[in-house]
Amino acid sequence: MNSTLRLTLASLVAGTTAAVLVTQAVEKPKYTTQEVMKTLHKGKDSIGKHVMDGNGTKEEIHKLLEYYPSLLLNEPEKGDKAEWKKRVTALLAATKALDKGTPGALEQFKEAVNCKACHQAHKPDKEH
Numbered sequence: 001m002n003s004t005l006r007l008t009l010a011s012l013v014a015g016t017t018a019a020v021l022v023t024q025a026v027e028k029p030k031y032t033t034q035e036v037m038k039t040l041h042k043g044k045d046s047i048g049k050h051v052m053d054g055n056g057t058k059e060e061i062h063k064l065l066e067y068y069p070s071l072l073l074n075e076p077e078k079g080d081k082a083e084w085k086k087r088v089t090a091l092l093a094a095t096k097a098l099d100k101g102t103p104g105a106l107e108q109f110k111e112a113v114n115c116k117a118c119h120q121a122h123k124p125d126k127e128h
């Protein structure tokens with residue numbers, strides 16, 4: 001094998017390795033949308049409710065910040081993907097503003113966490 005060929009092979013292998021690494025670095029959602037809903041929103045005494053009522057503790061807000069980013073990485077089973085991204089981005093931004101104590105953040109959050117609007121657009125009609 002001449003040296004040019006050997007070099008070509010070497011760079012091919014290196015290129016493949018790099019491609020594999022890049023693929024693995026792509027972020028995977030930690031939680032499914034259903035898990036996020038169950039953990040944060042489900043029930044009358046949910047974390048989401050506390051926070052909406054203005055009674056969210058730092059810990060609860062941090063829990064939202066742990067789970068909401070997965071929504072950004074999840075695709076909606078139903079509805080327009082761009083709309084979903086917009087909603088979830090607004091929700092995450094409002095939650096970050098709450099965490100920082102930005103004035104008006106609670107109003108922003110209440111609007112962004114609108115259960116009904118998002119469910120109508122994106123929640124599949126199946127029973128759980």
Ligand code: HEC
Binds near residue numbers: 119
């Ligand atoms: C950004 C959009 C969005 C918002 C805002 C949202 N939801 Fe959801 N919710 C969904 C989607 C999508 C599903 C369906 C998930 C699935 O089953 O794959 C869902 C499912 C649920 C479920 C069913 C979970 C289960 O047990 O299967 C509950 C309960 C729920 N949401 C409660 C709420 C409540 C309460 C609020 C408001 C405080 C809320 N959600 C706000 C998108 C949203």
